[in-house]
Amino acid sequence: xxxxxxSDDTAMRRFGQFVRDxxxxxxxxxxxxxxxxxxxxxxxxxxxxxxxxxxxxxLNRWNGALFNSLQAKDSVTFxxxxxxxxxxxxGFLPGFIILATAAIVIYTLRIYATQWLQIRWxxxxxxxxxxRWLSGxxxxxxxxxxxxxxxxxxxxxQRIAEDVRDFVDNTLNLGRSLIANAVNxxxxxxxxxxxxxxxxxxxxxxxxxxxWVAIAYAGxxxxxxxxxxxxxxxxxxxxxxxxxxxxxxxxxxxxNAEGIxxxxxxxxxxxxxxxxxxxxxxxWYSFIRHYAYLxxxxxxxxxxxxxxxxxxxxxxxxxxALPLGGVTRVVGAxxxxxxALSWFINAYSGSTPQDAxxxxxxxxxxxxxxxxxxxxxxxxxxxxxxxxVSGRDAVQLEKVTLQLPDATPLVQDADLSxxxxxxxxxxxxxxxxxxxxxxxxxxxxPYGRGRVSMPGGSAMFLPQRAYIPLGTLRHVVxxxxxxxxxxxxxxxxxxxxxxxxxxxxxxxxxxxxxxxLSGGEQQRVAVARALLSKPDWLFLDExxxxxxxxxxxxxYDMLRRELPGTTLVSIAxxxxxxxxxxxxxDFRREPGRPGQIVDVTPVPAE
Numbered sequence: 001x002x003x004x005x006x007s008d009d010t011a012m013r014r015f016g017q018f019v020r021d022x023x024x025x026x027x028x029x030x031x032x033x034x035x036x037x038x039x040x041x042x043x044x045x046x047x048x049x050x051x052x053x054x055x056x057x058x059l060n061r062w063n064g065a066l067f068n069s070l071q072a073k074d075s076v077t078f079x080x081x082x083x084x085x086x087x088x089x090x091g092f093l094p095g096f097i098i099l100a101t102a103a104i105v106i107y108t109l110r111i112y113a114t115q116w117l118q119i120r121w122x123x124x125x126x127x128x129x130x131x132r133w134l135s136g137x138x139x140x141x142x143x144x145x146x147x148x149x150x151x152x153x154x155x156x157x158q159r160i161a162e163d164v165r166d167f168v169d170n171t172l173n174l175g176r177s178l179i180a181n182a183v184n185x186x187x188x189x190x191x192x193x194x195x196x197x198x199x200x201x202x203x204x205x206x207x208x209x210x211x212w213v214a215i216a217y218a219g220x221x222x223x224x225x226x227x228x229x230x231x232x233x234x235x236x237x238x239x240x241x242x243x244x245x246x247x248x249x250x251x252x253x254x255x256n257a258e259g260i261x262x263x264x265x266x267x268x269x270x271x272x273x274x275x276x277x278x279x280x281x282x283x284w285y286s287f288i289r290h291y292a293y294l295x296x297x298x299x300x301x302x303x304x305x306x307x308x309x310x311x312x313x314x315x316x317x318x319x320x321a322l323p324l325g326g327v328t329r330v331v332g333a334x335x336x337x338x339x340a341l342s343w344f345i346n347a348y349s350g351s352t353p354q355d356a357x358x359x360x361x362x363x364x365x366x367x368x369x370x371x372x373x374x375x376x377x378x379x380x381x382x383x384x385x386x387x388x389v390s391g392r393d394a395v396q397l398e399k400v401t402l403q404l405p406d407a408t409p410l411v412q413d414a415d416l417s418x419x420x421x422x423x424x425x426x427x428x429x430x431x432x433x434x435x436x437x438x439x440x441x442x443x444x445x446p447y448g449r450g451r452v453s454m455p456g457g458s459a460m461f462l463p464q465r466a467y468i469p470l471g472t473l474r475h476v477v478x479x480x481x482x483x484x485x486x487x488x489x490x491x492x493x494x495x496x497x498x499x500x501x502x503x504x505x506x507x508x509x510x511x512x513x514x515x516x517l518s519g520g521e522q523q524r525v526a527v528a529r530a531l532l533s534k535p536d537w538l539f540l541d542e543x544x545x546x547x548x549x550x551x552x553x554x555x556y557d558m559l560r561r562e563l564p565g566t567t568l569v570s571i572a573x574x575x576x577x578x579x580x581x582x583x584x585x586d587f588r589r590e591p592g593r594p595g596q597i598v599d600v601t602p603v604p605a606e
Contacts (some may be wrong), residue, residue: 014532016529018362018365018366020367021365021369022171022367024366024372025167025369025372025390026171027364028125028128029125029128030042030120031183032124034120034124036122037120038117038121038157039276039474041113041117042117044109045110045113045114045117045172045176046176046179046180047115048106048110049110049176049179049180049183050180050183051106052103052106052107052110052180053183053184053187054187055102055103055106056184056187057100057101057187057188058093058094059341060101060191060329060332060333060336061088061090061329062081062093062094062096062099063325063329063332064172064325064326064328064329065077065081065086065088065093066078066081066325067323067324067325067327067328068323068324068325068326069081069325070324071323071324071325080095080109081093081095081096082095082096083095083096083097085098086442090472093269094585097438112174113204113384114172114173115175117172118169118172119170121168121172121198121406122164122168123166124166125168126135126160126161126164128167129159129160129164129371129372129375130160132375133156133160133375136378136379136413137378137443137444137446138184138374138375138378138379139156140444141378141446142156142374142378144405144446144456145374145377145378145405147521153370153371153374155241155244155245155248156371157244158240158244158247159367159368159371159475162240163240163364163367163368163371164368166360166364167361167364167365167368169561170360170361170364171361174358177343178343179342181339182340182450183342184336184337184340185336185337185340185341188333188336188337189211189337191329191333191491192208192210192211192214192330192333192334192337192411193207193208193211193501195210195322195326195329195332195333196208196209196210196211196316197209197321197332198489199315203229204382205407207343210309210312210313210330210334211337213312214337214338214341215341217308217341217361218337218341219337219341221301222341223397224297225294225297225298228290228294228297229290229293229294229359230292230359231290232287232290232291232294232360233359233362233363234363235283235286235287235290235364235368235547236287236359236360236363236364237367238365239280239282239283239284239287240311240356240363240364240367241367242280242283242306243280245276245279246276246279246280246459247275248275248278249272249273251271253273253488255514255515257515262440262554264542267331283498290309295554301570304337305335305339307329308338309331309335309338310331310362312330312334313327313330313331313334315442316325357361359365365486369498378446378576381447383440383445383446383447384397384401384402384440384443384445384448384449384450384451384452385450385451385452386440386441386442386452386454386456387451387452387453388453388454388455388456389453389454389455389456392417393419393420393421393455394417394419394420394455395416395417395418395441395452395453395454395455395537395569396416396417396418396451396452396453397414397415397416397417397450397451397452398415398451398452398453399414399415399449399450399451399452400414400415400416400440400448400449400452401413401414401448401449401450401594402414402433402436402437402440402445402447402448403447403448404436404447405447407447408592409593409594410432410433410437410589410594410595411433411437411589411594411595411596411597412434412588413450414450414596414597416585416597418567418569420455420536420567421536421567422512422567422582422583423567423568423569423580423581423582423583424559424567424568424570424579424581424582424583424585425567425570425572425577425581425583425584425585426569426571426572426582426584426585426586426597427564427571427572427573427575427584427585427586427587428586428587428588428589428595429587429588429589430573430575432587432589432595433587433589433595434541434571434587435464435541435542435571437571437587438463438539438541438571440452441461441539441569442461442539454537455536455537457536457537458533458535458536458537459536459537459538460529460533460538460539460543461539462523462527462528462529462530462539462541462543463541463542463543464523464524464525464541464542464543464545466477466522466523466543467526468513468514468522468525470512470513470514471510472507472509472510473482473503473506473507473508473509473511473513474491474507474508476513477491477494477495477525477528477529477532478529478532479490479529479586481532485532486532488507490532491504491507491528491532492504493531493534494528494529494531495528496527497528497558497562498524498527498531498532498555498558499524499551499554499555500521500524500525500528505537509556518546519546520546520547520551522546522588523543523544523545523546524547524555525546526543527544527555527559530563530566531563534566535566536563536565536566536567537565537566537567537569538563538566538568538569539569539570539571540558540568540569540570540572541571542571542572542573543570544556544572544577547570549574549576552574552576552577552578553576553579553580556577556580557580557582557596560580568580568581582601583599583601584599584600584601584602585597585599585600585601586598586600587600588600
């Protein structure tokens with residue numbers, strides 16, 4: 001008993017967390033600048049759903065009147081019920097043509113209002129998450145945390161593109177159907193209670209006995225449905241993850257086609273893709289096995305539900321208390337009550353594994369909530385503070401400590417000054433922490449503490465792996481500025497200066513430039529961006545490492561000529577470029593211990 005109580009308590013806590021997560025995800029839109037449109041559309045959808053229920057109630061009366069006319073062989077009433085209207089004990093009764101027309105209009109308007117709300121909500125929520133993901137370097141910090149700490153915030157692209165869509169669709173569809181079924185329940189319980197009458201069992205008279213039978217019937221099968229179907233929730237969550245992992249691996253093959261081809265890595269990539277897809281298939285088999293159990297059960301319930309109301313109403317009919325029309329009304333009302341009470345059963349898995357279902361909805365809410373919390377957490381990760389300081393002509397590091405995500409120290413309480421106008425080369429062994437220092441100067445490294453004071457003016461950071469966006473070559477070269485920010489002559493000059501003059505005539509050609517341009521050409525493009533932007537400070541982290549030594553020296557010589565007012569800070573291994581720098585720093589660190597930055601600038605000969 002104690003174990004059962006603990007299990008129930010855990011289930012209630014999880015359900016409470018699910019409700020809180022759902023509200024936290026939905027609230028921003030319904031309190032946003034679109035709140036009145038959103039609330040208006042919700043009211044419209046629910047109002048039309050209630051009208052649909054009202055049509056069903058009238059159809060229940062119409063159905064009873066129709067069968068009573070058949071039993072009485074009253075052809076006049078029969079045809080009036082189809083073509084015009086009639087009256088029964090409850091008053092005016094529209095004919096079938098009127099009811100069908102009203103039902104079609106209400107259904108069409110409800111679908112339109114629902115789809116309008118879906119696209120508006122999805123549009124707002126997608127923009128909301130894209131803005132939050134790209135603000136405050138959240139996308140970068142989440143990627144770091146996922147890569148280094150194993151936090152389960154995989155595939156943010158899928159969470160924004162697919163989980164947002166599915167959250168909106170499932171929330172609206174399931175929420176609307178829940179409320180419609182609640183209204184249905186209230187409406188038809190009244191009808192069923194009135195038609196049921198009392199029944200006496202073992203000397204006890206039970207009023208409205210068919211209502212209690214419907215409640216007990218639905219309650220038993222609801223509990224059994226949850227017991228059979230609850231494994232679908234984690235399986236749904238995992239299925240979305242492994243599908244995204246497989247898709248991402250396939251995209252990686254496309255983006256790195258040349259490298260794979262040169263390594264003859266097809267077998268390895270094949271094995272990797274097969275392995276990832278095997279996880280998709282394995283989880284899918286688990287999913288369909290549990291889904292089959294649930295489907296068999298729900299189908300059996302549907303079969304039994306088709307005849308069970310006749311068994312329940314039989315005593316009243318054979319006892320002469322109800323005419324044939326009354327039986328059909330009772331069967332219809334019992335089915336509506338039982339269906340409303342069985343909403344949980346029908347909504348648990350949907351008609352197919354891809355349909356709106358409680359199991360799928362809960363997994364979507366879990367994934368989107370995890371992503372939402374990851375964005376929030378990323379904004380609270382502390383790192384060295386980078387702040388512009390007016391009137392200062394140097395980059396100043398004050399008591400800066402840098403760590404890896406696993407808390408491995410790179411440098412501790414370091415002080416360093418990089419003066420404007422000088423050119424600085426930072427060297428050191430691979431893995432010593434040079435690139436982390438580069439990221440800290442850029443203000444994107446979230447692990448550590450201290451202060452980095454930046455002077456006024458603009459700064460530009462060129463990493464070793466140049467980012468090449470999709471679009472025209474003009475957009476590629478001017479990134480992150482707009483393509484119209486520079487004239488054709490300026491872009492042509494920059495491309496020619498970095499040795500890519502042959503591409504000048506391709507500015508407005510849209511290709512997959514990340515694969516067309518070689519690694520060295522991509523780095524040349526990044527340097528061309530610096531020529532266009534003319535920053536006051538230019539930081540390069542192995543930004544010319546893909547070039548041969550002679551080309552690298554030519555590029556640095558060109559930078560000194562083209563950007564005479566720019567302070568260069570280079571991180572590089574090759575000492576051949578030292579001649580283009582007036583100061584040299586060495587990043588020294590032993591494994592597992594904090595390193596230090598040592599000034600090794602040669603003393604000028606007297």
